[in-house]
Amino acid sequence: MKIELFPGRREPGDQLWNFDYTEMDLGDFLASFYQRGQVHLSIQLLGKDYHITGELFAPLVLECSRCLEPFRHPLNLNLSWMVRRVAALSLEEELPDGDFEILPETQELDFTARIRENIIFNLPVKPLCRPDCRGLCPFCGQNLNIQECSCRREAVDPRWDGLRQLLH
Numbered sequence: 106m107k108i109e110l111f112p113g114r115r116e117p118g119d120q121l122w123n124f125d126y127t128e129m130d131l132g133d134f135l136a137s138f139y140q141r142g143q144v145h146l147s148i149q150l151l152g153k154d155y156h157i158t159g160e161l162f163a164p165l166v167l168e169c170s171r172c173l174e175p176f177r178h179p180l181n182l183n184l185s186w187m188v189r190r191v192a193a194l195s196l197e198e199e200l201p202d203g204d205f206e207i208l209p210e211t212q213e214l215d216f217t218a219r220i221r222e223n224i225i226f227n228l229p230v231k232p233l234c235r236p237d238c239r240g241l242c243p244f245c246g247q248n249l250n251i252q253e254c255s256c257r258r259e260a261v262d263p264r265w266d267g268l269r270q271l272l273h
């Protein structure tokens with residue numbers, strides 16, 4: 106996802122950039138997409154700097170951490186970055202979050218890594234297909250969202266203790 110800049114020439118004022126993407130390497134995060142993702146960026150020139158705002162749509166498929174079934178998890182995120190033209194680049198760690206620095210001659214900015222960071226940062230730590238997912242039976246592996254099994258789960262699952270005490 107590259108944006109063209111026009112250093113030294115007459116920069117256009119506000120610009121809109123739209124990207125479609127079908128895949129993105131999310132490393133170990135096990136996410137894929139169920140349709141095309143979209144990124145809309147709007148660029149505003151402020152002196153020599155740029156203010157970039159936009160929206161990110163990521164139609165993710167995640168794996169439920171309880172029942173292991175894939176489920177759709179669409180992410181909609183707002184984006185906001187400052188891009189500053191500087192004579193010499195700072196170290197990455199010294200930059201405020203979400204800021205970029207570019208050299209006077211830079212003509213192109215690639216946002217792919219930032220988009221990926223945004224998606225990964227917003228992934229749920231413990232993905233659930235639904236808040237009350239019942240998961241798999243630890244004995245027979247039955248997906249308990251779909252069907253009960255005949256294993257005596259209540260005998261070992263400490264989460265049932267309180268309920269059992271209520272009943273007895």
Ligand SMILES: [Zn+2]
Pocket residue numbers: 169170171172173174233234235238239240
């Ligand atoms: Zn689940």
Ligand SMILES: [Zn+2]
Pocket residue numbers: 242243244245246247254255256
């Ligand atoms: Zn079972």
